[in-house]
Every structure is written in structure tokens, then in C-alpha cells.
Amino acid sequence: MENVNIREIKNELLGDSYFEIDHKSGLKILVYPKDGYASTYAVFGTNYGSIDTFIKKRGEDAVPIPEGTAHFLEHKLFESEELDAFERFAKTGASANAYTSFDKTCYLFMCSSNFEQNLGILLDFVQHPYFTQKTVEKEQGIIGQEIRMYQDEPSWQVLFNLLRCLYHKHPVNIDIAGTAESISHITADMLYECYNTFYSPCNMVLACVGNTTVDEVLGVVEKYLEPKESIATERADYGEPFEIVSNYYEEKLSVSIPLFSLGFKEHADGELSLKDRILTSILLEYIAGDTSPLYERLFSEGLINTSFGSEYFMGPGYRAVLFSGESRDPRAVESAIKDEILRIKRDGIDPEDFERIRRMHYGRAIMDYNDVDGLANELVASYFEGYHLFDEIDAYKTITVTEAQTRLCAQLDVDNCALSVIKEV
Amino acid sequence: MENSYEITQVAPGVRIYSYKTSRFKTGRISFNIALPLEKDASRNAILPYILNRSCRDYPTYRELNKKLAGLYGATLTPSVSKAGETHVLRLSMTMIDSKFALDDEDIILSCAKLLFDIVFNPNTDKDEFCEAEVVREKQLMLDRLESEKNDKRVYALRRCEQIMCENERFSSNAYGTTDGIAALTPKSIYEAYKNALETGLISVNVVGSANADEIARLLGEYITKAEINRTAHVELHTEIIENADEIKRVEEELPVNQGKLVMGFRAGMTEDTRESEYAVMRVMTDIFGGGTYSRLFMNVREKMSLCYYCSARLLKDKGIIIVQSGIENENAQTAEKEILNQLESLANGNITKEDIKSSTLALREAFTSLNDTPEDIDAWAFIQLTSQVFETPQEVLEKIEKVTEEQVVAAAKRVTLDTVYMLKGTQEGE
Numbered sequence: 074m075e076n077v078n079i080r081e082i083k084n085e086l087l088g089d090s091y092f093e094i095d096h097k098s099g100l101k102i103l104v105y106p107k108d109g110y111a112s113t114y115a116v117f118g119t120n121y122g123s124i125d126t127f128i129k130k131r132g133e134d135a136v137p138i139p140e141g142t143a144h145f146l147e148h149k150l151f152e153s154e155e156l157d158a159f160e161r162f163a164k165t166g167a168s169a170n171a172y173t174s175f176d177k178t179c180y181l182f183m184c185s186s187n188f189e190q191n192l193g194i195l196l197d198f199v200q201h202p203y204f205t206q207k208t209v210e211k212e213q214g215i216i217g218q219e220i221r222m223y224q225d226e227p228s229w230q231v232l233f234n235l236l237r238c239l240y241h242k243h244p245v246n247i248d249i250a251g252t253a254e255s256i257s258h259i260t261a262d263m264l265y266e267c268y269n270t271f272y273s274p275c276n277m278v279l280a281c282v283g284n285t286t287v288d289e290v291l292g293v294v295e296k297y298l299e300p301k302e303s304i305a306t307e308r309a310d311y312g313e314p315f316e317i318v319s320n321y322y323e324e325k326l327s328v329s330i331p332l333f334s335l336g337f338k339e340h341a342d343g344e345l346s347l348k349d350r351i352l353t354s355i356l357l358e359y360i361a362g363d364t365s366p367l368y369e370r371l372f373s374e375g376l377i378n379t380s381f382g383s384e385y386f387m388g389p390g391y392r393a394v395l396f397s398g399e400s401r402d403p404r405a406v407e408s409a410i411k412d413e414i415l416r417i418k419r420d421g422i423d424p425e426d427f428e429r430i431r432r433m434h435y436g437r438a439i440m441d442y443n444d445v446d447g448l449a450n451e452l453v454a455s456y457f458e459g460y461h462l463f464d465e466i467d468a469y470k471t472i473t474v475t476e477a478q479t480r481l482c483a484q485l486d487v488d489n490c491a492l493s494v495i496k497e498v
Numbered sequence: 499m500e501n502s503y504e505i506t507q508v509a510p511g512v513r514i515y516s517y518k519t520s521r522f523k524t525g526r527i528s529f530n531i532a533l534p535l536e537k538d539a540s541r542n543a544i545l546p547y548i549l550n551r552s553c554r555d556y557p558t559y560r561e562l563n564k565k566l567a568g569l570y571g572a573t574l575t576p577s578v579s580k581a582g583e584t585h586v587l588r589l590s591m592t593m594i595d596s597k598f599a600l601d602d603e604d605i606i607l608s609c610a611k612l613l614f615d616i617v618f619n620p621n622t623d624k625d626e627f628c629e630a631e632v633v634r635e636k637q638l639m640l641d642r643l644e645s646e647k648n649d650k651r652v653y654a655l656r657r658c659e660q661i662m663c664e665n666e667r668f669s670s671n672a673y674g675t676t677d678g679i680a681a682l683t684p685k686s687i688y689e690a691y692k693n694a695l696e697t698g699l700i701s702v703n704v705v706g707s708a709n710a711d712e713i714a715r716l717l718g719e720y721i722t723k724a725e726i727n728r729t730a731h732v733e734l735h736t737e738i739i740e741n742a743d744e745i746k747r748v749e750e751e752l753p754v755n756q757g758k759l760v761m762g763f764r765a766g767m768t769e770d771t772r773e774s775e776y777a778v779m780r781v782m783t784d785i786f787g788g789g790t791y792s793r794l795f796m797n798v799r800e801k802m803s804l805c806y807y808c809s810a811r812l813l814k815d816k817g818i819i820i821v822q823s824g825i826e827n828e829n830a831q832t833a834e835k836e837i838l839n840q841l842e843s844l845a846n847g848n849i850t851k852e853d854i855k856s857s858t859l860a861l862r863e864a865f866t867s868l869n870d871t872p873e874d875i876d877a878w879a880f881i882q883l884t885s886q887v888f889e890t891p892q893e894v895l896e897k898i899e900k901v902t903e904e905q906v907v908a909a910a911k912r913v914t915l916d917t918v919y920m921l922k923g924t925q926e927g928e
Contacts (some may be wrong), residue, residue, distance in 0.1 A: 169790075326754075341743050432572035436593075440592060
């Protein structure tokens, strides 16, 4: 192929390879063939999500857009003047879908036959927006119901209440779909403006995993990818301070057991290295995983149940460690977690336990290399986050207990955390 | 043989379903026990959860989890479910393929041993489970039962099932009941455990590079050593009601934002035709409310803009079809009317070759991709557990692809509305 630069990225341990292609249009293409698989999963994504509440072209002023626009646009791209995308996929049998997260919007399909035809449809519909005031109004009804559905999901509400406690200005504190009020301001013109800004090839990536080849993917891309002006955009600086907003929020919903989410906010400036991310995930297992003394104690005292878990919640401009679950006494769980963090910071990390957890995470990382859907989505995420897919598995080999200790001291500030609770009505 | 299902009989009513393949990075083993769904399912429901906590060699949950972490983070997951009026108890494990072990350990075999230890050598004192573990697990079972209420979609579905099948065993919750769980004792759970191992229909599903013969031999040894007396398994039977007589209507209120409409239909199947009619009913349900090409998606959502989701699902073992939608209270009647209109339209022969094609193509995709994860291969063997004859996804697909328009119309004609359940939200909108 002309004008394309293809690099093979291999991993000896896994015995797998994927290919990274810089297309002349500016589009990044990632192809991961999997032997013996019947299906192929393709994701076409743009680096534009719910936290992009401003259009900011390089060198220009930021222009605000309504909350929930990225998600609204995701719904509307499936429509067309003729056959909509769902109708076109119905003729091939592929199952198609899309999702919007805080920082990206992705369109995808999975199929085990007619791959080239399906990829053509995916590229075609994402490149051809069609919005009218009438179709925008129709979607306000559907998305309005989607928002209402999430308002009744306690696990969703407990998270967003927490994020509003942690973040003053960063739009990670708003619901991905926006509100009934905010989406009522969305117009067809606004959708075109966002589309033209954020859906340019240099802001996008295409990942295909499974029963396919580089030649097959590039053949379809050559045929369907249309030249388009690349617009450089920047994420706004949200001016988010380190300090939290408030340390407690409680809401009453129809639940049987109270839900809680405890978040430790961190500085989010500068690059976050993959190594630090991995160290944090090991630390979370060490502090509160199901092999930890804290988990055993809380569990046997009936303070937590099997819904308890932790995660490192981060993205552009936000980083926090979250502990969530159901408990009849969230305050007691909060204080036990804080005490345990202080104890480990003081006493240090046990090397034998560290080794066991490292081995566990190494195994779990390998397990992620089975599913075509998980891999395709992970290829997209790792590209936008600036690392290679296989970097993670390699990083597990080199981390040390000393690094974990240093990392622990740099995060989990017990004076900068908030608790969100959902209680029964 | 590589890449196909094989079935090995280990003891009466105990089988190994294996699928040998080298294309995955992981292996999968599950232990499944099928029992009649009891009116109060509590005593059986607690079994996989309490077994999952410990065993003789690893007597605390933490010790057991440390062992799993040492096995490269192998996962162990308990679950219970209903297949018609059969109660299925399940413990499943996913682990890395042995070739990734850092010290040549046969990880899959080690996991199989651990799983069999958990099932056959529990942390018991003579004929009783450990008191402290029982107390804790009973609370966790109550939490599981209660937690279903947090998800209003699940809650509304359970209520519809209970109302619709009030006089059938199917109305039982797979987790049991509040009173039933409270009444469990270390001794009664042990009796249920013994009974499950002696009379349940058991399958062990093995997917990956493992040597299934070795696992079969190991399982035989465990059964012998544990002095499990296997003769024949208990009879598993599901009552199927062919048609609804009068429509039951129940409306309830909860302080939530969005209303939930659940409609239960009798699919016109019988105990004799349940397996032979499956392909036709599956295609009919799919055209009615399956994918984005379905009547419910195209009309109730896309055309009328009434909801975010509206879909239909066939519960093949019970011969019922459930339609679910999340809507505003005031739209309940409009939505119900449109759902029934769409069904009637199918029954009136309003169907094209294109409809059949969209549906069979989508189902072809779904069935073909079933061999692409160890979990799906295991799940396929799992849903076949109570079938008379084991069929591969390919064999079922062949039947689906033979379904005609006339058959779909005839199937739609046989569907009758049994129950309409509406959960009204009483929370004021913002």
C-alpha cells in the first residue's frame, strides 16, 4: 500500500502480534489478527467524550456546548437520509452498537461473515452525519428516558454524587448523557459543529481484532475513508484545584441496603505513567482486595458484602481511587479503610504478599487477551491514553515492592477524600 | 478431537462436557448441579455460595483467595439460576492456560483439583457446615435477595414472573425466600448438600488445552472417596402452560423516576413441543422484539419515541415470552397497546422475507461467535444440561435457518397475553 507506514508489534510471551498503521489521512489503524476465531470486532472511535463541554480549536477561544452533546451525537450518527445504520447492519447480520464515555465516543460492530461489507458500513455511516431539527427532537424523547433510567440506578447515582463531592469544575462531575434540561438546548447546527470539529481522522482511531488481516482492513479503508480537513483541538484546562468540594453527600433512593462510594482525590497534572497505574492497581488489591486482612475483617463483621470493590478512576484531568459497595454502616467502612491506609503507609508493604498479588495481576493481564471485544476496546483506549497494548503485561515483570511503597506515599491522602451514600427512602 | 464438544459419562447422572482447543489464553472449568426448583429454593441456593468460601485445605475465605491468587489470579464464581423449573447451582473457574505458568505447573489441572476439593471436601464438622460461616452466608443471601430490588428492571421482571406463574414452581426466586433463608441451619444446609451431590444431575464442563480424561478420572476418584452414593439423578420436569386464559393485571408503586412495564405471554408451546418448536419461536421472538431490526425497537422506541429500551425474550424452558420496557407512567397504556399491535400484526401475516433474513442473519452471527470465548463454550454446554439430546450451536442454527414466514405467523398466532405488570414511579421528575 502506498503512503502507509505499517509496524508489527509483537509479544513473545503471548505469542501474539498486532499491527499499527499510520494512514495518510491522519487516522490511526490497529489490526490484531486472532487465529482460530470466527468473529471480528471493529471499533471506530474519536477522542471526544462527555468531559468535552467546550469546542477549543488550537489557537482559538473555547466555545461552550451543552452537557450531553457527545452522547447525543453518538445516538444521532446512526441516522441517515436513506437507510439508517441499524437497517444497513440488519442486512448483513452484524450486531452494531456505540458508547460514549467521559473521554471518547466509539462505534462498533461484531460479525463472523461479511466483514469487509460491515467495515464499509461502519466507516460510511460515521463519516456521513444527517441531522434535522425533527430528528433531534425525536431523540430528546429517547435520551430523556435513558436519563430517567439512570436516575433510578443507585450505583450510577452514588458515583456521580461522589464525583460532585470531589470535583469543583471538572466536567467529569456531570452525567455522560447530560440532563433533560441541557439536551433540550441541542440543535442540529450544534451537532454539525461538534461533528466537524471532533470527527476528523487525526482525532480518531480504528481497531479491528479477530478473523481479519491488515490487507483486508486497509482495502476497505482505501475505498471508504474520505479525505477530510484535520482540525487540531485541545482539551480545555478546567482549572480544577486539588482540594475536594465537600466530604459527604447523602441521597435517599428506593434501595434495600445502603450503597456507598468513597473517593480519594489526587493531583492530576502531568503524565500518569503506565507503571504508576499498575502499581496503584496492585496497591488496591493489597489494601482492600479479597486476600487482604482488611477485607477479611470487614467481611466477617458483616460491614461489607460481595459487592465491595475498588478501582483507579482516571482520565484527562482527573484521578481518584474509589472504594464502593453496599453496607449498613458506610461510615464504619470509611474509617476502617482510612486506618488501614495509614497503617500500611507506616508499617510498609509485605514483600511476600506483594509477590502473590503481582503474580495474580500477571495472570489476570494474560486473561485479557482472549476476547476480541475487550481487546478492540482496549486497543482504542490505550492509543488515546498514549501507550501500547502490550506495555502493560511487560510492566508487571519489572515493578518492585520499593516502587509500590513510594507510590503509596504519593497517593491515597486520607485528608482529601469524600464519602457518598445512598440510603433507603 | 480438537475444537468439538465431547461427553464422557463418569457416574450415573454425572457427565463431563469437554471442548479441547489451544486457541485461548485461558482455560475454563465449571461444576454444575441441576435440581428440581423447590417452592422455597433457599436450602439449595445457598450451596454454591457457602462452598465458594472455603474448603478443608483452605479453611477461611482469605486462605482460599490467597490460593487462587497464587494460581495466577484464577477466578472462582458461584451462581444460581433457573432453567424452567430446574434450579441450577454452579461454581465456575477461569484460569490462565498452563503454558503461561512461570514454573511448569499444570494450572488447569491444579484448578480442577481445587474445584473438586471445594465441592467434595468442604470445611464441615462431621455433618454440619461451620456455624460462623453459615450465619454470615445467610446474611449475604438475604442481601442478594434484597439487592434485586435495587435494580428496578430486575425487580419488575421478578414481580411479573411471580404474578404470572403464581401457582407454578417457576414463581420461586432462585435465591430462595427471606423466611427460608432465615430458617437454614448448619445441619439443614449439610443435608441439602448431600442430597444435591447424590441426586442432582451433574456436569463438569472443561474448555481449553486440559486433558479431559485426566479430569474425568480425578472426578471419579473424588466421588468414590467422598462416599457419594450415585444411582440415578432426580427427575427434572417443567410444567408448561400452553395458553393464558384471562389477563392478570397488577400495578404497583415505588418512589422511582421511570415506570417499568413488563408483559408476560404464554408462547403456545407444550412440554412435548418445547424442543421441536424452539427454532421457530426463537425467530418469532427475535423479529418481535430482538435486535434493532425488531418490531418493538423500530416502533415503540424509534417511531414513537416512548422509551430507551423495549424488548422481548423467550424463556424456552418455560415456554413464556417476556416483554420489558422503561417508560413514563402516563405512556403505559400507549406502549402496551403498541406492543400488542405489533404482535397482532405479525399474527396477521404482516411479515416479509426480509424480516426473516434480518433475524436469521443476526442469529447466525450470535451462534457462530459462541465458540470464540471459553466462557461462551462453557455456557453452551451449561444450557444443554437438561436437554434430552446435546446439540451443537451449528445444529441449532441449521434449524433456525429453515424457519419460514408461514411458521413465524403461525407461531405468533399461538402467543397469548397472560400478565401485565406495571411498576409506577412516584418520584417527581426534575
